[in-house]
Amino acid sequence: MSIHPLDAALALEPLGEGRFGGRTHPDWANMVGPFGGITAAQLLQACLLHPQRQGEPLALTVNYAGAIAEGGFEIEAAPARTTRTTQHWTLTLRQGGEVCSTGSAVFAIRRPTWSAPELAMPAVPPADQVPAESKRPPVEWPRRYEFRFVEGGWPDYRHAQELPDSRTLLWVRDQPPRPLDAPALAAIADVFYPRVFRRRQRFTPAGTVSITTYFHADAAALAAQGTRPLLAVATGRRFTLGFFDQSAELWSDDGHLLASSHQVVYFKE
Amino acid sequence: MSIHPLDAALALEPLGEGRFGGRTHPDWANMVGPFGGITAAQLLQACLLHPQRQGEPLALTVNYAGAIAEGGFEIEAAPARTTRTTQHWTLTLRQGGEVCSTGSAVFAIRRPTWSAPELAMPAVPPADQVPAESKRPPVEWPRRYEFRFVEGGWPDYRHAQELPDSRTLLWVRDQPPRPLDAPALAAIADVFYPRVFRRRQRFTPAGTVSITTYFHADAAALAAQGTRPLLAVATGRRFTLGFFDQSAELWSDDGHLLASSHQVVYFKE
Numbered sequence: 001m002s003i004h005p006l007d008a009a010l011a012l013e014p015l016g017e018g019r020f021g022g023r024t025h026p027d028w029a030n031m032v033g034p035f036g037g038i039t040a041a042q043l044l045q046a047c048l049l050h051p052q053r054q055g056e057p058l059a060l061t062v063n064y065a066g067a068i069a070e071g072g073f074e075i076e077a078a079p080a081r082t083t084r085t086t087q088h089w090t091l092t093l094r095q096g097g098e099v100c101s102t103g104s105a106v107f108a109i110r111r112p113t114w115s116a117p118e119l120a121m122p123a124v125p126p127a128d129q130v131p132a133e134s135k136r137p138p139v140e141w142p143r144r145y146e147f148r149f150v151e152g153g154w155p156d157y158r159h160a161q162e163l164p165d166s167r168t169l170l171w172v173r174d175q176p177p178r179p180l181d182a183p184a185l186a187a188i189a190d191v192f193y194p195r196v197f198r199r200r201q202r203f204t205p206a207g208t209v210s211i212t213t214y215f216h217a218d219a220a221a222l223a224a225q226g227t228r229p230l231l232a233v234a235t236g237r238r239f240t241l242g243f244f245d246q247s248a249e250l251w252s253d254d255g256h257l258l259a260s261s262h263q264v265v266y267f268k269e
Numbered sequence: 270m271s272i273h274p275l276d277a278a279l280a281l282e283p284l285g286e287g288r289f290g291g292r293t294h295p296d297w298a299n300m301v302g303p304f305g306g307i308t309a310a311q312l313l314q315a316c317l318l319h320p321q322r323q324g325e326p327l328a329l330t331v332n333y334a335g336a337i338a339e340g341g342f343e344i345e346a347a348p349a350r351t352t353r354t355t356q357h358w359t360l361t362l363r364q365g366g367e368v369c370s371t372g373s374a375v376f377a378i379r380r381p382t383w384s385a386p387e388l389a390m391p392a393v394p395p396a397d398q399v400p401a402e403s404k405r406p407p408v409e410w411p412r413r414y415e416f417r418f419v420e421g422g423w424p425d426y427r428h429a430q431e432l433p434d435s436r437t438l439l440w441v442r443d444q445p446p447r448p449l450d451a452p453a454l455a456a457i458a459d460v461f462y463p464r465v466f467r468r469r470q471r472f473t474p475a476g477t478v479s480i481t482t483y484f485h486a487d488a489a490a491l492a493a494q495g496t497r498p499l500l501a502v503a504t505g506r507r508f509t510l511g512f513f514d515q516s517a518e519l520w521s522d523d524g525h526l527l528a529s530s531h532q533v534v535y536f537k538e
Contacts, residue, residue, distance in 0.1 A: 058478065058479075058512060058533060059332070059478065059479040059533050061330045061373060061479070061481060063328070063357050063373050063375055065349055065350035065352070065355070065357040066350050066352060080334055080361070080368045080371050081334035081335050081367070081368045081369075081371075083334070083335060085511070085535065086334070086478060086535070088332050088334040088368070088371055090359070090361075090371055092349070092359075098350070099349045099350045099357070100350075102349050102350075102357055102359055102373050103373065104330060104332050104371055104372065104373060104479075106332055106478055106479050106533070108478070108511075108512060108535075110509075110510035110511055110512065111510060111511050112510065113508075113509075113510060113511045113536065113537065113538055114465075114469065114508070114538060115508055115509040115510060116431075116468065116507075116508050116509075117507050117508075118434060118435060118464075118468070118504065118505045118506055118507060118508065119504075119505075119506045119507065162385075165387060166387060195387075196383075199385065199387070200383065209327065209328065209355060209375055209377070210327075210328040210330070210373075210375050210481075212330060212479075212481040212531060214514045214531070214533045216506075216507045216509055216512075216514070217509075218510070235387065235388075236387045236388075237387055237388045237485075237518070237526055237529050238385075238386050238387060238388065238485045238525075238526040238529075239382075239383070239384055239385045239386075239387065240379075240382075240384040240385075240485055240486075241379035241380060241381065241382060241384060241487070242354070242377075242379055242380045242382045243327060243377060243379065243485075245483045245485070245529055247516070247529075247531075249506070256507075257506055257507040260506050260507075260514055260516075260531075262481060262483070262516075262529075262531050264327060264328050264375070264483045266354065266355070266377075267382065268382065269382055269383060
C-alpha cells in the first residue's frame, strides 16, 4: 500500500533540538515552489512531532518569506512559552541557512465551558448532490483534492469579465480521501485560489504572503468528520496596491465550524 | 505640552542589534497586564524604528504568551528575510529573559495595481450624530479612546441575558485625538472587548491569545484620516471549549477599509 501524498509530505525527520528535516514533494507543487497549504501543514506537524508538545492546535500563522526550491528543507519549532492552558511556538523553515517561511503556533488544552455557534453554515445542497469538478488548473497540488463547487469554481479566463464579488463555496476533501486531522485542515484552509483571480476572472502572478488559521475543533471532533467532504467558503475584503486579504471558513458536514482562516495575498498588475 | 499617552507607550529605547527597551504605562493597564492593543502597537513600533526597515506594515501577528508585569520589557525585532516587495520580521517581547509575547510582521512596498473594494462599509449615522459613551469599564485603557457605540455597547451585567449575536459597531478614535498612523491602528484593532462578554452579557476571565491585523492603507492614507473617528465593527464566529475567534474591520470615515483584524480569545467557564 502506498503512503498517502499528505502523509508523505508530513513525514519529517527529527534532527534533535526542535529541528526537523523535510523535502518538497512533486505531488504538492504550485506555480512557484510548493502549495502554501502543505508548508503550513508541515510547520504544524513539526510542533506535533516535538517531544515537548502540550495540547492541540489552536492558532497557526505562516508567513511566506521566500520561495521554497525543490529539495530538502529544515524546520525549526521552538517552544517559546508554555502555560497551564497554552503553548506558544516560534516556527522557521530554512533552505541552505536562508529563511523561506516564518510563523507561530499556539497549542491549547481545551476544557468544557459554555459553548455556542455564532456564524451559521451557508445553506447548500449536500456534497453527494454536487458534482465533483473534473477540470484542474495547470499546477499539480489541486489534484490532491476533490472539489465540488457550489459557487465560484475555477475562473474562466476565456471570458474575462470582472465579477462583483469573489466568493467561492465548495465541498472539498483530500484526494484520495483521508481521515481529517489538524495538519490536513491547515492545508485545506489554503485550497482557495487567490480571490483576485475570481474577481477579475483573470490570472496574474499572485501568492499568499501570510496565513492565519484558528482551529475550533479538537482531534476527536476532526476524527469524527472522517473522510467526508468539508464545506468551505472564502471571500475577499479589499484589493488595493498589490495586496488583498481573504477569509475562509471550513465546516463539518453536520454544521460545526472547524476552522476559520485569513490570509493576505500579493498580486501583480 | 505633555506627550500623548500613545506616543509615551511607543517611545522605545534602541539598545542595538534590533533590541528595544520599553516599559508598561499605567495609562494602558488592563485587568491583568497592559491592553493587548498597546503591546501590538509596541511590537510594530520596534520594526518601524529598526534601521533596516523597508516598506510599510502589511500584516502583524501578536501572540500573548504570558502576562506582562508592571515595569520594563525588551522587544527584539529581527528581520528574517527581505525581498524586493516584502520584509518579514520575527518579534519577541521578554521580561527578565522570559518570553511574554511572540509575533511576526510583514512590511511591504505597495505599487499601483488594479484596485477594488469588496466588503461594503456598514450603513451608519455619521460619528457626530452618535453620542460619545461616558461610561467605561473598570480598567484604565478604555479611557484612552472615545467610543460612539452604534450597536453593542458595554455589556450590561445587571440584566444578564444571552444575546443571539455578539456584534459591536462603533465610531472610535484615540482620546485625546491623535492623527492616525499604523501603530495607532494596530492598537485600535483590539478595542473590542471579548465577544463572549457581549453574547452572554456576562463577565468571565478572558484574554486574547493571538491577534492578526492586515493593513490596507499606506501612511498617506492613514494620515488623511487625521483625528476623525474610524468606523469599527466586530463579531464572533464560534465559542467552544474555552476559546472563540472574533473578526473586526476598521473603516475610514469616507468608506475605505483601512484594516481587518482577527483574534482568538481564551475564556473561562
